[in-house]
Amino acid sequence: MASKAEPAGLKLRVIAADRLKAVLGGEHFTPLSAADLADGRDRALANRLITTALRRHGQINHIIAELLDRGLPPRSGSFEAVLRLSLAQLVFLPDLGAHSALFLAVEALKRDNKARHLTGLMNAVLRRAQANSARYGLLPDELLLPPSSAEAWRSAYGDETVADIAEALLAGAPLDLTLREDDPELVEALGARPIMADTVRLDSRDRSVDDLPGYAQGRWWVQDAAAAVPARLLKLQAPGRVLDLCAAPGGKTVQLIKGGHTVTALDTDAARLDRLAGNLRRLGMTAETILADAVTYSPHEPFDGVLLDAPCSATGTFRRHPEVIWHRSERDIPNRVKLQRRMLESAVHCLAPGGTLIYCVCSLEPAEGEEQARWIGTELGDLVADPINPEELPELADAVTAEGTLRILPGIIPGGIDGFFVARYRRR
Numbered sequence: 001m002a003s004k005a006e007p008a009g010l011k012l013r014v015i016a017a018d019r020l021k022a023v024l025g026g027e028h029f030t031p032l033s034a035a036d037l038a039d040g041r042d043r044a045l046a047n048r049l050i051t052t053a054l055r056r057h058g059q060i061n062h063i064i065a066e067l068l069d070r071g072l073p074p075r076s077g078s079f080e081a082v083l084r085l086s087l088a089q090l091v092f093l094p095d096l097g098a099h100s101a102l103f104l105a106v107e108a109l110k111r112d113n114k115a116r117h118l119t120g121l122m123n124a125v126l127r128r129a130q131a132n133s134a135r136y137g138l139l140p141d142e143l144l145l146p147p148s149s150a151e152a153w154r155s156a157y158g159d160e161t162v163a164d165i166a167e168a169l170l171a172g173a174p175l176d177l178t179l180r181e182d183d184p185e186l187v188e189a190l191g192a193r194p195i196m197a198d199t200v201r202l203d204s205r206d207r208s209v210d211d212l213p214g215y216a217q218g219r220w221w222v223q224d225a226a227a228a229v230p231a232r233l234l235k236l237q238a239p240g241r242v243l244d245l246c247a248a249p250g251g252k253t254v255q256l257i258k259g260g261h262t263v264t265a266l267d268t269d270a271a272r273l274d275r276l277a278g279n280l281r282r283l284g285m286t287a288e289t290i291l292a293d294a295v296t297y298s299p300h301e302p303f304d305g306v307l308l309d310a311p312c313s314a315t316g317t318f319r320r321h322p323e324v325i326w327h328r329s330e331r332d333i334p335n336r337v338k339l340q341r342r343m344l345e346s347a348v349h350c351l352a353p354g355g356t357l358i359y360c361v362c363s364l365e366p367a368e369g370e371e372q373a374r375w376i377g378t379e380l381g382d383l384v385a386d387p388i389n390p391e392e393l394p395e396l397a398d399a400v401t402a403e404g405t406l407r408i409l410p411g412i413i414p415g416g417i418d419g420f421f422v423a424r425y426r427r428r
Contacts, residue, residue, distance in 0.1 A: 016046040021081035053088040054322040077114025141166040164411025173319035175202040177220040189213040196395040218283035223251040226418040230360040231255035240304035248272030263287040302352035312361035316419025369421030383425040
């Protein structure tokens with residue numbers, strides 16, 4: 001007797017729920033790949049469901065609180081992940097249809113031993129959500145952000161920036177590339193447009209990155225427009241010896257090599273350092289790579305320049321990783337700040353007198369940016385501020401602060417940009 005065929009769409013729903021469950025548990029979000037789902041259309045749909053659930057996480061929290069008086073059931077396997085995917089579809093992706101959201105949610109739970117007893121609850125909750133979907137679709141954008149984060153960003157940057165962050169969260173991130181050399185024909189073939197300096201942007205993508213023109217030939221690398229800025233600010237005559245601390249996956253390393261410098265790329269993560277080495281091979285570039293801890297590393301001779309892209313809360317990357325604004329807690333920041341300061345102290349010892357230090361973080365948190373700059377000014381006497389001039393970054397002139405640091409906020413250019421903080425110093 002032939003086995004009963006699996007319902008259409010169930011496999012992608014189960015796989016999407018597994019990935020979302022891992023992210024809800026604290027893992028970093030990475031889109032599903034061909035290894036997870038071979039069919040490109042299924043993969044695109046699964047990723048769309050996951051990213052919608054993540055971008056609308058705060059609003060879905062509100063909906064769940066209204067639908068489940070007693071909260072989420074404990075020890076319920078994939079229940080929460082399936083529920084969030086289904087609410088994302090019912091409320092925010094109506095073009096996908098309501099029937100499949102209800103049917104596939106129940107079917108997915110039936111295949112989970114820890115959640116199959118909750119199929120009745122799932123069905124009832126989703127039917128209530130379906131009846132209220134129009135109202136839920138009008139939930140205010142202020143629910144998109146964690147209240148504590150929104151309050152802190154409003155205090156630091158104002159109401160308009162908080163609105164920009166919410167808008168950018170829903171819009172997601174386009175694909176930014178840094179070009180190996182000026183090439184208008186390549187830009188046209190990519191369907192890209194110039195953003196600033198050697199950064200171009202693809203506003204829409206219908207091909208995987210490795211299928212884009214110029215990838216195999218190493219003519220560009222993926223790098224958000226904001227992440228490309230710090231290496232450009234290293235005022236150092238080439239060829240200089242430059243240390244790239246916390247270097248992987250290597251975007252800034254290859255920028256420094258492109259600038260004519262001899263680069264040492266250091267990272268504490270062997271897998272990420274292997275990825276950096278692979279990127280160097282594709283681009284036909286070479287750098288010394290060192291597996292070491294930036295806090296304790298001591299070079300044989302000091303460097304002319306040091307770029308420290310320090311580990312941080314990464315809240316500035318929320319357009320690609322919406323989960324970061326929900327994963328980070330207020331208790332995380334002080335620990336990150338302490339680590340950054342230890343790395344800064346080490347970076348000073350790696351720098352030759354007269355050398356240049358760039359400190360940067362992909363964070364929206366003043367504690368990791370502006371407050372660290374103030375700490376450097378009072379505690380690291382060997383460093384002298386080297387203010388950034390607005391003329392160095394005409395497209396980001398408004399991001400240069402009165403202190404000569406750079407605070408990049410998501411709404412500063414059309415189409416958005418990662419949140420970043422950059423400060424530059426010279427060693428006495």
